[in-house]
Amino acid sequence: MDTLETVQQKLETMNAQADRAYLRLSRKFGQLRLHHLERRNLLIQSVPGFWGQALQNHPQLSSFLNSKDKEVLSYLNSLEVEELGLARLGYKIKFYFERNPYFQNKVLIKEYGCGPSGQVVSRSTPIQWLPGHDLQSLSQGSPDNSPSFFGWFSNHTSIESDKIVEIINEELWPNPLQYYLMSEGARAEKGKEGRPGAAKQPVETPEPGAKKPK
Amino acid sequence: MDTLETVQQKLETMNAQADRAYLRLSRKFGQLRLHHLERRNLLIQSVPGFWGQALQNHPQLSSFLNSKDKEVLSYLNSLEVEELGLARLGYKIKFYFERNPYFQNKVLIKEYGCGPSGQVVSRSTPIQWLPGHDLQSLSQGSPDNSPSFFGWFSNHTSIESDKIVEIINEELWPNPLQYYLMSEGARAEKGKEGRPGAAKQPVETPEPGAKKPK
Known part of the structure; x- marks a missing residue:
């Protein structure tokens, strides 16, 4: 017959089993996911301007971009x-840039994590602007405190929203x-009524290396 | 050869598979856990005064109990x-009482959940005190705002701490x-130095039905 002690031991053994099973599953799918990502x-990098286009095409995001x-x-x-970490303790968003007239950095990273008292904190790579191209100091002089990508990138005060x-x-x-395909869908529908669902329809994937018309 | 579209589809199929696998695992261990609990x-209920003793014996909790x-x-x-819910959206702590001279309720529940704007909120069963035994109104008159179990039970303002x-x-x-066994361990060690680890040592489970000496 079970005693309180043996039931407690079974419960703890089961909890340890469960923890191991979750870890195994998380590792398995984590590796598969990484492979697909x-x-x-690689495929995205062979489509020039893919990310810039996808960001611009996002219906809500575009209003934050000047x-x-x-x-x-x-x-x-x-x-x-x-x-x-496995417990989603935080995340990094990495933006890789090709050589450009604005800054020297090859990669800009914005990172979110847990602060010492449990609150969310963020930090980001200092941008090495090239002379005369510092979009951050240029936008500070603008009369309307208009939203901008680089303002967001270096701002760490309004993380909650x-x-x-x-x-x-x-x-x-x-x-x-x-989102990348959204404008193509819209173009294909030119003259007809705008359909918000257009982007979700099956559309041809752009061929790697094909330059997207501006 | 994979296109961007087929890779995206594989990624989404894999995410759906992962969600199903986590759900299966969570259900499996949830049922096992419930069985052991x-x-x-049942075993605990056959040991009179088990929970009261366990609560009292907890080294930090005891300071909150008058x-x-x-x-x-x-x-x-x-x-x-x-x-x-599976995603640990909240929890209920249920205290079942036998007939007693203080209140009429058979069960007192304190429940924690997510409020409309994401913050943690709590609520608890209103206690039907018997005349002259309302510990909540009695303690309100005490000069030192001393901690008490029933003060905690009905307080919903300091959930964060x-x-x-x-x-x-x-x-x-x-x-x-x-924790139930802690005092027994301490008693067995009477006269020797107090050892904090004593409770974790293998000790005999109290026999069901055996009344614990006060």
């Missing part, structure tokens, strides 16, 4: 969202192709 | 922590036997 990154942002983001050749990070993590990163 | 509850609390908690014959719920959920509920 690496393939996806015309200078769009120009700079056309040099973005890779974007990665990396989760830190960070709409941009929400869009990148929950919409663009899970399915960037959907 | 039900057995444990002498009246301890008297009332000797009538506690079952305690359950129930998680709400709710030490009592932390102790119940993370220490007592996972292994109540350890």
